[in-house]
Amino acid sequence: MERGWGEGGCRLLQEEGFSQIPTARPRRGRAKLPEMKLARCLQLACLCACALLPTCAADMFTSLLDVRQAIIVERKLIGHLRTYIDEEWDRLQDVRRFYGKVWRLHSELYGGPSDGLANPLLAFTLIKRLHADWLNVVYSHGARDNAQALRRSLEQEADKLPKAEDVRGAARGLMRLQDVYALHVSSLAAGRFRRASGSGRLADVYTSAVAAPLSGDDCFLVGKVAYDEEDYYHSVAWLQESVERFRSPGGGRSPENEGTLEDALDHLAFSHFKTGNVSRALSLSRELLHHDPLNRRVLRNVEKYEKLLVAGPPASPVRPAAKHVKTRDAYERLCQAAGPQAPTLKSAPLFCDYFTNGSPALTLLPAKREVLSLRPLVVLFHRFVTDDEAQRIKDLARTRLQRSVVASGEKQATVDYRISKSAWLKDSAHSVVGELDRRIAAVTGLNVTHPSGEYLQVVNYGIGGHYEAHFDHATSPSSPVFRLNTGNRVATFMIYLSSVEAGGSTAFIYGNFSVPVVKNSAIFWWNLHRNGSGDEDTLHAGCPVLIGDKWVANKWIHEYGQEFRHGCSLNPEE
Ligand SMILES: O=C(O)CCC(=O)C(=O)O
Ligand SMILES: [Fe+2]
Structure with a gap:
């Protein structure tokens, strides 16, 4: 829930002398004034209804449900x-x-x-x-x-109906998948999930049974979302796809379209200019003038591009610097290749066993324990829940899901680096919740009853849903984690309630391994050293879900209540 670095602010584009495309462009053949008013009223009515209803269409993109x-x-x-x-x-x-x-x-x-x-x-x-x-x-x-x-x-x-925020969130989800899984944009737009390999050849990351290609207008919208956020790296790639599709036979105007070839050319030209490729900005603007010869803004830009044009190789767009993930390269490498990486395998004496933890509850049916990593210590419990239990937990959470938040100072906030919805389940919600608490207590040997353990947090991820690198324990004394007055989160027990077809692994950045989503299994790790300080090795992330509907349940266990179960030590290494 805690992050060690803040979010960057946003900046308005002011480009000396060049005319950017006006932002509020009227949509062709749609929403005349009275209808616009009606649509606004409907949106307001929806906002009021949303305040009253537990589940509403708000933030649709944040949960596949x-x-x-x-x-x-x-x-x-x-x-x-x-x-x-x-x-x-x-x-x-x-x-x-x-x-x-x-x-x-x-x-x-x-x-x-x-x-x-x-x-x-x-x-x-x-x-x-x-x-x-x-x-x-x-x-x-x-x-x-x-x-x-x-x-x-x-x-x-x-x-x-989805809101503008949903379109933006869904488009951002696609761009996230493009980045984290190094997906080839043309293939993605053609409905295929492929990555360029070292030799430049394209390799399938996931083969889907049905290809769902995007139209020129679909690509335009993704590019436009990037463009509006001044992210010209992504806008260039997606608007290029849009232009190609709009130019192709049959790719032109349709009643359902938001944009046209001219719109795509206009935005692509300016994106190229912004990334330093003036010659491409010029040729695209000239193409645009063929369709719209009297466009004064574009005529002015062409004049200016011509003056600016210098010989030499054009610059290529650079991916925007990561705002949140300092450890982006490691994170993406781990997301792309789920499982332990070579160095961990060689050095660690890892093992699996049937584990009773001295608990009578586990004598007849021991837990199937697999130690995945020693530093940080991460243990996987195979088949920790049954299909029926997983289903029951998801069903209980369904009507209670709300946009997930993270600790932000003393408060909690929604952020782009955590895209999911979550629900808190008390053990009074159903006997299955209490049963899971008892099982978690047996395998961990810890006191997990509230407030020594938080209620069960059930999470459902959305389009490209993820949770970038973070610690589960609080890193600041003002964190809401301390509101329970039971100390910090000493350990995490996380259950995978679903499988996914691709992506969505849990990556331990400094541990150099990632855990693939295996339905019904659970992972456990200590967040704090025995002296109470946070273990930085536990920095972890939920990789974006590429294909599938990912559900997990978190049980966060606090320090107080464990005095006779988990000893303390002054040794910072323990
Ligand atoms: O979904 C995952 O794999 C990780 C989730 C997580 O770290 C969290 O919810 O705190
Ligand atoms: Fe976490």
Whole structure:
């Protein structure tokens, strides 16, 4: 929960003389003023409802459980769109019938060899048509009624729709996966999870049964999120993909798109300029002028780029410096290769055994213990819970999940470096919680009843969900960890309640190993030395989940209450 370093502030872009793209661009063909007001009201109504409901669509991207709810919403919308299409289809069939009738009259009777108007019936119907029929067709309420019904059905789901913050969070999740797993962006946009190997060849990191390629507009949105945060390293990569897709046959305009080829070219050009690649900024801006020759801002930029242009190799974008993870390289290496790394294996006398810890509770069914590391001491317990117990715990947590927080001074805060939702379960929630407490007490030999042990914290990760390098123990005396008045968190017992298809390992940065997510197993480690000081070797992280729905449960055990169970010592090495 504690971190030794703070967050960087944010800065407004002020580039002398160059015109950046205005941020609030109107979206084509959508949300005219009254509708915008309605959408705003709906958002406010949702905010009020969210304050009252335990689970709401807020921060949907931070938990896969909430993303699953979005599937239900979209399924409903598909039904409403089907009805709309059917109704509109019938309406257009009627319009077509009217068109056919009038067209036939003109080609066969009015324009024919005999004078059609000589027939008073034809003269009458012409007068009537022009007085009423045409107006009824042209000013029909059918189209409006159908569109209104469709809008109403969307508005009914308003409180369950993702917010701008969710789009940003989901896009940031994709960029995180790109970085931590060194994924090749073109492959990712094509729906494949591949990494460039040393020889430059692409190797599959994960092969998915169904490829889900992204459109030019999908890539535009990811690039735009990066662009808006002045992260031109990511915006260049994603906007380049967007431009290529928008340029390809059939990749152009669609009613559902947020952006166009011109938007992508505009943002990509400026991103290149910002990363020092003026020649690319110039060529893209010229391409943009083909589509939008009178764009004064782009014309001005082209003039300036031409003046700035110097011969020489263009600069390539540099990945933004890590704000949070000082140990980023080690962290990413460990996330990419789950399991013990070579040096640990050679030096440590690691072992596994059946372990009773002298406890009668474990005599008949000993724990399957595997010592993963000696420094820090990390022990894995295989099959610590059953499938049913894991399911029960997740079900209990489901309705209580809230965005996870971390200690920030004396308070708690949501941060980008921990993306998950979590819930606290008391042992009164269900007998299974108390049963797990008893089992944890038996294998650790520690007192885990509240307040010597915190309630069970159940965590569900979101899109690219992770928890960057941190200590579980408090590193500052003002930390909320001390609110229980039972000292610091002396040990952690963490249970994996799910498996994942790829990613999501627990990486011990200084221990130089990572523990893959193995469903129903649990890991235990001491956070404090026996003299009460924090053990820096326990710096650890939850790697981003690449594919899957990761659930863990944390039991944090405090110092007080362990006096006769875990001896103290003045030796700082112990
Ligand atoms: O999810 C993981 O692998 C680690 C989680 C963790 O360290 C925590 O919740 O404190
Ligand atoms: Fe942790």
